[in-house]
Amino acid sequence: MTQKDPKLLIQPGPQLRQQMTTPVVMRDVWYALTPATLAGIWFFGLGAFLVLLACIAGAVLVEWYFAPEEKRGYFLGDGTAILTGWLLGLTLPPALPLWMAFLGGVVAVGIGKTIWGGMGANIFNPALVGRAFLLATFPIAMTTWTAPGDFFTIPSSLFALPLMTGVVDTVTQASPLGMMKFEHIDTPFIDLLFGNTSGSLGETSGLLLILGGIYLWWRRDLDWRIPVGIIGTAVIFSLILFMVDADRYPGPVFTVFSGGMLLGAIFMATDPVTSPLTRKGTWIFAIGIGLLVVLIRVFGGFPEGIMYAILLMNAATPLIDMYTQPRVFGRELDQNE
Amino acid sequence: MGDLGWIFISTLLINNFVLAYFLGLCPFLGVSNKLEVSFRLGLATIFVMVVTALCAWFLNTYVLIHAPYLRLISFIVVIASVVQLIEMAIKKTSPTLFRALGIFLPLITTNCAILGLAIFATNKGYGLWEGLVYALGAGMGFTLAIVLMAGMRQEVEKVNAMPKLIRGFAFNLIISGILSMAFMGFAGLFSSS
Amino acid sequence: MSEDKVEQAAVVADEPSPARLIGTLAIAGLVSGIIIIAIYLATFETIKENKARELREAVFRVLPNVSKMQKLLLKEGKLEVSYKEEKGEEPIYAGYDDNNKFMGYAIPSDGPGFADTISVLYGYRPSDRKVIGMWILASRETPGLGDKIYKDAAFVANFDDLAIEPPIVATKKGKSKPNEIDAITGATISSVAVAKIINKGNDYWVSRLPEPGAEPAYVEVETPPEAEDAQAQ
């Protein structure tokens, strides 16, 4: 008489779920990246698109190869490998030989993610691990920037044979950051805003990156504290320096809109896996990045510091998390506050 | 940036003993699984390094100038004995401090970072103050690296998602590699301004 | 870590007489001392020669047309010729041609580079206040990039004829003034560092050097036999 109704499902509560799922979040990031990516391709030509594809191919291949066989569809389904490759591609110079871009994708996912145990387990942002690896490995190719040029011209350096140097045959031009750092030449703000400067293929258009960020914020996929904290800190720090010596140090507007600042602050530092969980931790994380960026840019040896700043703060994230545990409801402030 | 300041920043960040010179890898890879222990080991290392710098300066100035061939052996013997003496003194005077640092002191003495510190400081021709700052930077750099490492390892062990094959030294080395890559960002710090 | 364990084990074992312990250590120390002194004495000359040759090569590299050199030390504001090693010395070297004519100073200087301290030896001719050569003694600059400061002949050639006033500047736009050097693309920091290190050396030395013409003369004491070898190179 008392029999379980066969069609009824038994599952523990809560029964309701919000609609957002991880793959949806990843897709949202794709959409948010699209405008800046298209702008990059528009400015730097089809070659940029090929570089991007090579990165994604490397990333996806590793993800696929190392995923346990029965879980392959699932591993790829979350869309993070493509995203990693994509983000990596956006940080590369548009004339980078394709084999290097591919290698970057392989390293990004292989060392940045797979060995840690897959999505969610890594400490460092995979795309930035890939980029740091490439920058340390091929320092010249990674700092050879080409000027925006004809859409259909593909630099021949792209097709260098594996292990071989690519000879850049298009017009090279120092990036705004390099010009500022080594020659103290300012780049017009309008160019920085729309992206008509040399630089990594996805980082040049400040405006479109901010639009993407706003979209993500609106979709609640992005912790606004991180970009706001990073950019705010960088602005304050660089403003102080700028007031001390305006000839020597770049102004806050230049600091924010040049180089990978916006790409890093909006899309890389906000990677939830590698940023702290708690609100307070998030602020510490963001301020740390902001300080390190300006420190490295202004006083360090590299024109750009956002990548290193994020990686260093990634390394500190477990510690930040440990020491910014929220105070449990109804408990006295017994520790760490 | 003054010279002393640069020596400090340089050993702390740019030429970090662990991440750029591969010194002190045994404790760095071996003891970094617990944050608390790592931190205390780091403190003890700072302490021993400063003592080492003092010893090395003393030896260099008063002894080795006459007998350079005794450098290696006197570094080892003198540093080990001085640390041993200090350990006894701490044990007597401050049990709290001894509990915090004590068990690490003899361990650290045989660590290549200590010997390396003495030898590098000598090779660079550092004087007393430079040597002390160098030791402080090196010790703090070691602490920074091992604390970051321990934090990451604790986190990663919690996730428990790593393939079994990669656990242990191979993995720790690769994390160290990435950390070392991140520290490359400090290269050239304050040298251009 | 294994030592620790052993020490603990040792405490447990029964104790031989202290005299025996000290005796053993003393014997070990004695034997070790004898061996060390023996090898030191055996290799001392060669090592010294190696070092001297290395130095000579570097000096000859930065001072063109030089065949002889001697070490100079600043003593009470005066440059004096020196032959032996002295504590805390900061020597420079004077180079002379075959006719014992003074050709220039080789000045060592160091400073922070991209990775670690860069040690530079550069040739300086006081008569026209010019740097006439540069060589890197030690550096840990990035292979393939920063190490071009000594691997890139074009960069090194920058220093063959370089005015020191106003202070040397590294530029990326191509050399246009006598005090400018061309920075290496991609290794600007290292290039700037070299320029700064030379400036630092000049700041210290130029005011302390004697008037042109009043340089210490070459003192023929004991010509090292390798001088000819070096010259041949």
Add this chain to the structure above:
Amino acid sequence: MAKEQLAYDEFMKGLWRENPVFVQVLGLCPLLAVTNSAINGLAMGLASFFVLLGSSILVSLFKSYIPKQVRISCFIIIIATFVTVVDYTLAAALPVIHKELGAFIPLIVANCLILGRMEAFASRNTLRMSVADAFGMGAGFLFALVSLGAVREILGVGEIFGFALFGANFEPWVIMILPPGGFITLGVMLLYFNWLEEKKNKIDKQLATEDGVN
């Protein structure tokens, strides 16, 4: 004959089965610091080999005369002596290499591999076995140094022992010569050894079950 076999076993143990680097993960400081080229690795390996062999012989000869309490101190003195010998010899004979290896020659003293072998093997075994062990461990360390140095040199400079491999257009992987490259390369090599080990264990297990032994 049996003795020969044992000594050979000790040798192979050090060279491969219990390779001090790839299996026991000892002596990493000198290993990583100097292996940016195969030749440096070779020099360092030979230096360590010599120190290990010399100290092993001495320790195993005098083991019965050294009281337990001062054992470690004696070992260190012996090792430091040999290191000093190596240091001066290299400086005299091969100044270029000595300059490359720099401060890492004296640091052989702090190599836990050497002290560890003294403590664990030489002070407890006959001269013959100790020599075999030192040969094995030294060769194993040498092997690790040279292979790591070779990998890093091939990728980092495109050369092996100074011979160019890939022609003029080779793009060097600079990271391989830098510290991170050392860490990562060794990590990957250890991974490879783990993988070999696992595979071997699997095969052994299979064989064991097939034979019905164990």
Add this chain to the structure above:
Amino acid sequence: MNLFRRLSNSFDHGVFPHHHKEQTEQLAIQRLPFGKRFVIPLGQHVGAPAKPIVQAGDAVKRGQMIAEPGGFVSVALHSPVTGRVTGVGSERYADGTFQEAIVIEADQYDAQQMEVHPIDWESLSIEAFISEMQKAGIVGLGGAAFPCHVKYAIPDGNKIRYLLINGAECEPYLTNDHRQMVEQTEALLYGAEIVRQKLGAEEIVIGVEKNKPDAIKALQDAIKPGQPIRVMPLEVKYPQGAEKMLIKSVFGVEVPAGKLPRDVEVAVNNVGTIIAIAEYFQTGKPLIERVVTVSGPGVSYPANLIVPLGTSIREVLDYAGGLTDETRQVVLGGPMMGDSIADLDAPMLKGSAGVLALTENETGRPQEYNCIRCGRCVEACPYFLNPARFARLAKARMFEEMAETYKVMDCVECGCCTYSCPSGIPIVQHIRTAKDHLRSMKGKVQ
């Protein structure tokens, strides 16, 4: 940030699920016809099970006590119908387990009327009042079924200043409290006054979420000037109705961990409970029926019903038009904290506030992905715990650390974390595993 919270009368964190109350919030409460067979589990409240005082074959009257309290933390049970006890034995419970229960067959020829015996509450001492409550079988009707009299047994030294009436009803779908506030306003105020006077409280506060404007208005209209009652509109947010959250929202006070509301001089009761108390003292009717919301997309005719306790869930659903074909799951209680029902023939209990039929749309679980540390659960947890860390530690079976460093035992399993997790990780389940493990370890140590 805290300033905003203060202004909006709410606690920190929490989640905002769609409330889904539109199906039933305008429907007047109806009475469910009496069925045939009633199952009264003995342990349907928190505490010791009741002890049966009837045997198979006994005739019972509606409202007659059939089981007496099994201890202080226990209450009496009463027959919901006039009829005959057919047995005392093991019966299946909604979650699929078996429990001791009294089974009563309704007398089909009885009118099921009860005589009215008002009770003079004003003359009762507090002790007598408490024992009356226990005799009446009154437990918290919000879902936990915690015996009311235990709450009112204030130890010496504690004082109650506020009686807080919980009309938040933060669980989606449920509207039973809402309808009762609208339709039984007078009873509510009457019951509140009884409890206030007995506890010696100074003021009554009724906390109502702002999505029930008609209830707020009805209450405000009914409050006479000078009465020490006020209505507090609250932000619509889950878990607003959790006792400690409600106190935080209304008074801005955090109840310390491990303490009870009475430690901050507050007593909290659900709207339904207060009305049950009022009815008991007005008519002598013990707790034999309750208002239940039958709702969800799987029900043809959603309704708010007065359901005699012990009625089978199937009968309740049948009255509401039966389940549609799309129904995948039936939940007893609210969708956040309620449980899936394994057996539709299981009885309705004192704590069953709702019967919800959910379809694939609501119950579909996203595929479980690895935690991406997005922090949504941390942002959601009203207890400021770190659910992401719990899930991680529980998977690594590091339960001790969960308890010591991260205070897992403070979790009330409100489900906010699981609700908010985009990776579909059943965090609450992990937490339950950990808590079970820790409890069993603790038991072993002792």
